[in-house]
Structures are given as structure tokens and as C-alpha cells.
Amino acid sequence: MIADLSAADLEAFGARxxxxxxxxxxxxxxLDMTRGKPAPEQLDLAEGMLALPGNRDHLTEAGEDARNxxxxxxxxxxxALFSGTLGAKPERIVVGDNASLAMMxxxxxxxxxxxVPGSAKPWGRESEIAFLCPVPGYDRHFAICEEYGxxxxxxxxxxxGPDMAxxxxxxxxxxxKGMWCVPKYSNPSAESYSDETVRRLASMKxxxxxxxxxxxxxxxxxxxxxERREILNVLDACADAGNPDRAFVFASTSKMTLAGAGLxxxxxxxxxxxxxxxxxSKRTIxxxxxxxxxxxxxxxxxxxxxxxxxxxxxLLAPKFQTVTDALTSRLANQGAARxxxxxxxxxxxxxxxxxxxxxxxxxxxxAGLLLTAAGATWPYGKDPHDSNLRLAPSYPSLxxxxxxxxxxxxxxxxAAIESESARxxxxxx
Amino acid sequence: MIADLSAADLEAFGARxxxxxxxxxxxxxxLDMTRGKPAPEQLDLAEGMLALPGNRDHLTEAGEDARNxxxxxxxxxxxALFSGTLGAKPERIVVGDNASLAMMxxxxxxxxxxxVPGSAKPWGRESEIAFLCPVPGYDRHFAICEEYGxxxxxxxxxxxGPDMAxxxxxxxxxxxKGMWCVPKYSNPSAESYSDETVRRLASMKxxxxxxxxxxxxxxxxxxxxxERREILNVLDACADAGNPDRAFVFASTSKMTLAGAGLxxxxxxxxxxxxxxxxxSKRTIxxxxxxxxxxxxxxxxxxxxxxxxxxxxxLLAPKFQTVTDALTSRLANQGAARxxxxxxxxxxxxxxxxxxxxxxxxxxxxAGLLLTAAGATWPYGKDPHDSNLRLAPSYPSLxxxxxxxxxxxxxxxxAAIESESARxxxxxx
Numbered sequence: 001m002i003a004d005l006s007a008a009d010l011e012a013f014g015a016r017x018x019x020x021x022x023x024x025x026x027x028x029x030x031l032d033m034t035r036g037k038p039a040p041e042q043l044d045l046a047e048g049m050l051a052l053p054g055n056r057d058h059l060t061e062a063g064e065d066a067r068n069x070x071x072x073x074x075x076x077x078x079x080a081l082f083s084g085t086l087g088a089k090p091e092r093i094v095v096g097d098n099a100s101l102a103m104m105x106x107x108x109x110x111x112x113x114x115x116v117p118g119s120a121k122p123w124g125r126e127s128e129i130a131f132l133c134p135v136p137g138y139d140r141h142f143a144i145c146e147e148y149g150x151x152x153x154x155x156x157x158x159x160x161g162p163d164m165a166x167x168x169x170x171x172x173x174x175x176x177k178g179m180w181c182v183p184k185y186s187n188p189s190a191e192s193y194s195d196e197t198v199r200r201l202a203s204m205k206x207x208x209x210x211x212x213x214x215x216x217x218x219x220x221x222x223x224x225x226x227e228r229r230e231i232l233n234v235l236d237a238c239a240d241a242g243n244p245d246r247a248f249v250f251a252s253t254s255k256m257t258l259a260g261a262g263l264x265x266x267x268x269x270x271x272x273x274x275x276x277x278x279x280x281s282k283r284t285i286x287x288x289x290x291x292x293x294x295x296x297x298x299x300x301x302x303x304x305x306x307x308x309x310x311x312x313x314x315l316l317a318p319k320f321q322t323v324t325d326a327l328t329s330r331l332a333n334q335g336a337a338r339x340x341x342x343x344x345x346x347x348x349x350x351x352x353x354x355x356x357x358x359x360x361x362x363x364x365x366x367a368g369l370l371l372t373a374a375g376a377t378w379p380y381g382k383d384p385h386d387s388n389l390r391l392a393p394s395y396p397s398l399x400x401x402x403x404x405x406x407x408x409x410x411x412x413x414x415a416a417i418e419s420e421s422a423r424x425x426x427x428x429x
Numbered sequence: 430m431i432a433d434l435s436a437a438d439l440e441a442f443g444a445r446x447x448x449x450x451x452x453x454x455x456x457x458x459x460l461d462m463t464r465g466k467p468a469p470e471q472l473d474l475a476e477g478m479l480a481l482p483g484n485r486d487h488l489t490e491a492g493e494d495a496r497n498x499x500x501x502x503x504x505x506x507x508x509a510l511f512s513g514t515l516g517a518k519p520e521r522i523v524v525g526d527n528a529s530l531a532m533m534x535x536x537x538x539x540x541x542x543x544x545v546p547g548s549a550k551p552w553g554r555e556s557e558i559a560f561l562c563p564v565p566g567y568d569r570h571f572a573i574c575e576e577y578g579x580x581x582x583x584x585x586x587x588x589x590g591p592d593m594a595x596x597x598x599x600x601x602x603x604x605x606k607g608m609w610c611v612p613k614y615s616n617p618s619a620e621s622y623s624d625e626t627v628r629r630l631a632s633m634k635x636x637x638x639x640x641x642x643x644x645x646x647x648x649x650x651x652x653x654x655x656e657r658r659e660i661l662n663v664l665d666a667c668a669d670a671g672n673p674d675r676a677f678v679f680a681s682t683s684k685m686t687l688a689g690a691g692l693x694x695x696x697x698x699x700x701x702x703x704x705x706x707x708x709x710s711k712r713t714i715x716x717x718x719x720x721x722x723x724x725x726x727x728x729x730x731x732x733x734x735x736x737x738x739x740x741x742x743x744l745l746a747p748k749f750q751t752v753t754d755a756l757t758s759r760l761a762n763q764g765a766a767r768x769x770x771x772x773x774x775x776x777x778x779x780x781x782x783x784x785x786x787x788x789x790x791x792x793x794x795x796a797g798l799l800l801t802a803a804g805a806t807w808p809y810g811k812d813p814h815d816s817n818l819r820l821a822p823s824y825p826s827l828x829x830x831x832x833x834x835x836x837x838x839x840x841x842x843x844a845a846i847e848s849e850s851a852r853x854x855x856x857x858x
Contacts, residue, residue, distance in 0.1 A: 053479055283535075291717070
């Protein structure tokens with residue numbers, strides 16, 4: 001533990017780490033660990049899609065011409081293919097275009113302008129509304145709330161989902177209309193919601209009768225280990241608890257097939273799906289059904305989908321291993337950082353000592369290593385503890401991830417030593 | 430003229446047309462003239478796209494990987510390809526996914542929740558807002574206004590665009606925030622806005638400083654004759670008049686390449702494009718860039734685009750000719766209907782005598798011929814004159830269009846004879 005070192009040992013350790021950092025910096029690398037996006041090799045896994053559906057292949061199983069207008073809910077065989085993954089019957093699924101974020105955005109916009117099933121009036125006509133935001137969380141979720149003036153209330157994550165005692169207390173306020181959830185391999189903490197967490201979210205008493213869980217199951221099949229974690233089916237849990245309309249479930253194939261040319265999904269209760277389709281029908285005559293056929297032709301069935309995800313895992317798992325190996329090797333038992341080894345998802349979340357995150361990002365930048373801005377995982381980009389770092393190892397090559405992880409560990413150590421030295425100087429003064 | 434016939438002649442003529450109608454009805458046809466969508470043969474013209482972009486072909490000219498996230502404005506070479514068509518520099522164009530309707534919808538939603546450049550506050554915070562709606566017009570435009578409680582004010586079309594004296598008077602009201610325009614081969618009247626109309630729209634004094642023309646140039650290249658009508662560039666006209674931010678221009682390739690898998694476009698001033706992208710960036714990380722590449726690979730350049738549209742014209746022009754031939758053959762000089770022969774677009778608009786449109790639709794339905802509901806071309810689906818009919822000849826086969834047109838002419842004649850007989854009875858009583 002750095003905190004336990006004698007003055008002389010701290011100074012010596014500091015000098016050694018500074019030297020290592022300087023050597024790292026002198027390599028003049030250009031590394032980027034900010035981007036939670038698939039690497040080119042992962043996109044290559046879907047190479048077969050680029051020439052699909054292929055000549056004359058434009059009819060759905062029902063005989064509809066996928067080239068023409070229509071079909072706002074999405075092609076039936078695509079909804080069937082993803083039914084198990086989404087935990088919803090095909091008739092309770094809507095297939096969108098390439099971004100589940102867009103379906104979340106539109107759900108909020110329509111809630112603001114029209115209300116959702118159970119609303120007394122449009123959310124935008126309330127004097128104020130708020131969303132619960134488990135932290136650390138996904139910056140693009142928070143950006144939608146900020147865009148539309150929805151107050152964000154942070155709730156700490158616990159390792160098995162958000163702090164439910166806090167959540168249950170906060171949702172008694174009728175101004176709280178929604179809550180962001182990334183329930184499996186959460187962004188960025190990689191934790192998954194326990195069954196108890198899901199049950200309590202489904203059954204808790206809410207002040208707003210039209211409260212909604214925005215259940216972004218972005219990493220539903222994005223396992224990094226053999227464990228293939230499953231979480232409780234939130235739609236079933238809500239129905240069982242007598243709150244059938246509580247959850248809007250979202251997912252996409254952006255990190256399954258092609259990041260920019262995937263399919264997005266909305267799944268929910270009968271009333272919510274009817275509501276969503278009524279709104280969506282004002283916006284479009286239908287989604288890109290050829291891209292839906294392209295997905296069915298390529299993935300074929302759920303087994304094909306799972307096998308495809310195994311290929312992603314084979315490319316991703318070594319990168320995550322490299323990150324956590326480097327952190328463990330340098331930081332174990334130093335008291336400078338806490339992290340968990342992700343068993344799924346796209347991020348490694350690291351909590352450094354309070355006030356040190358932005359210093360780590362600055363040190364890294366100075367050494368040619370781009371990290372996500374400190375605070376990005378908090379509402380309004382402001383981490384009150386300045387302690388959370390989000391690392392994204394998917395995009396760089398394995399050798400770059402190795403170099404970057406070594407650099408990150410050094411920056412964290414250096415910041416911790418600086419901070420400890422400053423603390424002692426301040427105590428001595 | 431039916432109105433000039435003697436009582437005996439009217440009765441004899443009525444009996445003859447009734448017999449013709451009965452014979453038509455007895456054929457037991459199933460015809461549908463409601464759908465303004467491309468026929469399968471038109472979609473076949475883009476057959477080459479179904480296997481594009483093809484293996485390993487995923488890089489843009491700038492070397493970006495079109496498979497991955499990003500590029501919210503759209504691929505540069507796609508914006509360049511459509512620059513001439515849209516009348517805007519590539520940097521003033523945003524490429525959306527498959528529906529320009531969605532870009533119009535989103536522009537309105539964002540205006541309601543955020544305001545547009547020049548707004549004192551979000552449109553949704555005004556006590557009431559209104560849009561001018563040239564009639565007859567496009568039902569899906571009107572449906573967006575109805576969905577969001579925007580009052581619609583009908584303005585008559587004149588044959589060269591909306592009645593500008595009325596428009597200039599109405600826009601003095603600061604509650605009037607926008608106006609729907611289909612400026613070329615308008616839906617459904619097929620008329621194109623004169624240069625004077627465009628200039629007056631660009632320069633008129635509006636009560637609302639943040640008034641916008643929703644310029645849906647849906648049929649920009651959809652000529653049916655050699656004339657290839659051009660209209661004045663509205664973005665230039667607005668800039669020249671000192672109102673650079675007045676027009677939001679929309680278009681799509683839905684009726685160029687594939688109706689359900691085309692590209693949509695937004696083009697406007699620098700400030701408006703910046704505004705649009707700032708909003709869109711909250712909604713999505715980027716559009717489907719592979720579909721954008723697919724379009725460039727298939728169409729290649731503006732000449733390729735124009736040549737492709739000529740093939741559509743070759744399929745569509747005979748269908749439109751068939752409709753207007755049948756109308757002329759049966760209805761010329763009867764005083765039962767007025768129509769113009771479209772030189773572009775997707776519809777034939779027919780004005781029957783006041784109060785007769787819904788009777789024509791009912792007669793047609795009874796004879797197995799589906800027509801768009803009377804009133805559909807008016808805000809709230811209510812045509813106060815019950816006189817406008819919208820015919821969509823693109824989708825059925827040429828022989829079906831021929832049969833349907835004959836049936837429509839008979840229904841119009843029969844309704845007119847019924848109406849004239851009723852008038853005389855009522856006068857005699």
C-alpha cells in the first residue's frame with residue numbers, strides 16, 4: 001500500500017515510477033482507449049453480409065417484397081430470430097434501423113410530447129421530471145436527458161446493480177419518470193443485475209404511475225467467459241409484479257454484426273408496443289427491411305447468432321485479459337485503484353483514489369495515450385469524486401492494448417504517489 | 430355537359446352509364462389505386478444493389494470504415510453525388526436513413542422541444558402554433574401536425590403553387606411557424622411552384638422570426654415528360670432575400686432506388702445544418718453508411734442517377750397516360766371532373782363536383798376498386814368540398830391501371846349524374 005510506505009520508500013517508489021512513465025512517454029506512442037467500438041477484425045466476422053441479401057433475394061417468409069415501403073414493426077422472421085435474446089414474443093418486438101439509441105431517444109421524445117400508456121399528461125407538461133441514473137453509467141444516455149432538460153439523479157452501483165434501497169426511496173417522488181439501466185455487463189462497470197435487483201425494480205412502488213425502466217440490454221450476448229451470464233427477464237418480472245407496462249427493453253446488433261449497419265430492437269408489453277408503433281407510424285412508413293433480411297440470411301437462427309458471438313469473444317477476451325493483467329501486475333495491493341475483471345461487455349471500469357481521475361487522464365494524454373474524459377460516466381460529465389475511469393480495449397490491436405494498459409497503470413500509480421505526497425505535505429504544514 | 434342535358438337525355442345517359450358500371454362491377458376485379466409506391470418492375474431496376482457494396486468493399490473515399498460507428502452527417506461522396514439534385518453544397522447536406530419523412534418528423538419534434546435557430550423559445554412552449562398546408566396535399570405531412578397538436582391552415586393550390594396572396598396574409602400571424610411545400614410535381618396535384626411563387630415564399634414577411642418552409646422535394650427527379658421541369662433553388666432564393674435559414678429542404682431516394690431501403694436527405698443553411706447535426710448526434714452515433722456506399726457504387730454519379738430515373742419514367746409514363754386517356758375519353762366536356770395531366774410525380778389529382786368525392790370512392794369500392802379515402806388530401810382528413818380524389822397509378826400493372834381508370838371514370842360519371850338528378854328533383858320540389 002502506497003499509504004503505508006515510509007517517506008523514503010515513497011520517494012524512491014515515486015522516482016522509479018516516474019522513470020518508467022518517462023520511458024513510456026519517450027516511446028512517442030499514439031494510443032486510444034476511448035472508443036467502445038468493434039475492431040476491424042470483429043467487423044470482418046460479418047464480411048459475408050456485404051453481398052447479402054443478394055440478387056433476387058428480396059421476399060420475406062410471408063412473401064412481402066422487402067424492397068418496398070411498409071412493415072413498420074419489422075419482418076416477422078427477424079423478430080422470431082431475436083425473440084429468445086430479447087425475452088419477448090415476436091409480436092412484442094419492434095425492429096428499428098441501425099441504432100437502439102435512436103429508439104431510446106424517440107421513446108423519450110414521444111413521452112415528452114405525448115405521454116406513455118398510463119400518463120395523465122405528456123411528460124413535457126409536468127413542471128419537472130427526473131430520471132435515475134446508476135453511476136458510473138453510459139454518457140449517451142445522460143446526454144439525451146441533458147438535451148431535453150430531464151433532471152438526472154445519480155444512484156450508486158453496488159456490484160450487482162444499483163443500490164435498491166436508494167432507488168426505492170427516490171422513485172416515490174412522482175417527478176421521477178424513468179431510470180436508465182444497462183442490466184447485463186453494465187456500461188462501464190461490467191456488473192450484472194442480480195435477480196433480486198430485477199425483482200425489486202419490477203415490483204417497487206413508484207410515485208409516477210407512468211414510470212418506465214429504460215432497459216438497455218446492450219450487451220445481452222456479449223460474454224467474455226464461459227459463464228454466459230443470464231439475468232432475470234424483466235418483462236416477465238414486471239408482469240408478475242402487476243406492472244406489465246413498466247419496462248421498455250432495448251437492444252441492437254451493432255456489436256454483433258456491423259456497428260453502423262445493424263438492427264435495433266424495442267420490446268415491451270402489448271400496450272407499450274401498440275403505443276410505440278402508433279408513434280413510429282407517424283415518423284416513417286417502415287424500416288430498412290432489406291437489412292433485416294440481410295441479418296436473417298447471415299445469422300440464420302439463434303444458434304448461428306450465439307456461434308457468431310463466440311467469434312467476437314475470441315477476439316475480445318484476450319484484450320480484456322491484457323488490461324486486467326497489466327492493472328494487477330502494477331497496481332495489486334497498492335491502494336491506488338479498484339477494478340473488476342469484466343465477464344462481458346465492452347469496458348473496464350477503474351476507480352482511482354478520490355480526485356485523481358482527471359490527473360490520470362492528463363498524465364496519459366501527455367504520454368500519447370487518449371483516455372475517456374474523467375467524469376464522462378456521470379450525469380452532466382461531472383464525477384463528484386473525480387475517481388472513475390472508463391477503459392475501452394475493443395478497438396485497438398492487442399499489442400496496442402498491451403502498451404496502453406501498461407501506460408494506464410503507470411499513470412494511475414504516478415497520480416496516486418503524487419496525491420499521497422501532497423497529502424503528507426499538507427498534513428506536515 | 431351533364432348539366433345541359435334534357436331530362437330525357439339525362440335519364441338515358443344515366444341508364445347507359447349505370448349499365449356500363451354494372452358490367453364493370455360484374456367483372457369482379459380487385460384493383461387498388463391507393464398506393465403511391467413503386468411497382469416491382471421499378472424496384473427491379475435497382476436489382477444490382479442487392480449484392481452491394483460487396484465483399485471487402487467497405488471503405489469510403491476518405492478511408493473511413495463504413496461498417497463501423499460514426500459519420501453522423503453522411504459519407505462525403507454521397508453528399509457530393511446528390512449536391513446538384515438538392516441544390517446545396519455537400520457541407521450543407523445531411524444524409525439520413527431510409528425515410529425523409531423521419532427527417533421532417535424529427536425536425537418538427539426538435540423544434541417543439543428545443544426551437545430552431547432564431548427561436549425565442551421551443552415551439553412547444555408557445556401557447557399555440559400553426560402550419561400552412563397547401564391543399565390538396567400529402568396526408569403524412571398532415572398526420573405529423575395532427576400528432577403534435579399543430580393547427581393546420583389550408584391554403585388553396587393554384588396550378589403554379591399555393592395562393593401566395595393568402596400565404597402572405599396568413600404568415601403575418603406569429604403563431605404560424607411553418608408551411609408544408611412539395612414544390613415540384615406536388616403531391617397530389619402534380620403542379621410545380623413558379624419562380625415567382627418560390628421568390629415570394631423566400632422573401633415574404635413572416636410574423637414568426639423562426640418560420641420555416643418544410644420543402645419536401647420528394648419528386649425532384651421524377652419527371653414523366655421530356656420537359657424535366659426545374660424550379661428555383663429555394664435555399665439560394667432565401668439567402669438572396671436575407672432569410673438564409675428559412676428553408677429546410679428534404680428529399681430521398683425512396684422512389685429512385687429502393688422504397689424501403691433508400692437514403693434520405695436534409696439540406697439547409699449553415700446554421701440549420703449545425704442545429705440539425707447537434708440534435709441528431711444525441712439520437713444516433715451515425716446513419717447506415719454501408720447503404721450510402723451501396724448507393725454510390727450503384728448510381729456512380731449524377732449522370733447515372735438521371736439515367737436511372739429515365740428507366741423509371743419509361744415504366745411510369747404509360748400508366749399515367751392510361752389514366753388521363755381514360756378520364757379524357759369518358760369525362761371530357763361533361764362538367765363532372767377536372768384534372769391535369771401530370772408531367773411528373775406519383776399522382777393524378779381529380780376534382781369532382783362538390784360533394785361527390787366520397788360517393789365516387791363508395792361506388793368504386795362496391796365494384797372492387799380501392800381508391801384513397803375522400804378527404805385524405807386535406808388536413809384532418811376532411812375535405813370541406815368533398816371533391817378531391819387522389820389516384821396512384823404507379824403500383825398496379827399497366828393492364829390493371831387501364832381497367833381501374835375505366836372504372837374510375839364510370840364512377841365519376843355515375844356520381845355526377847346522380848348528383849345532377851338529385852339537384853333537379855330538389856329544385857322541382
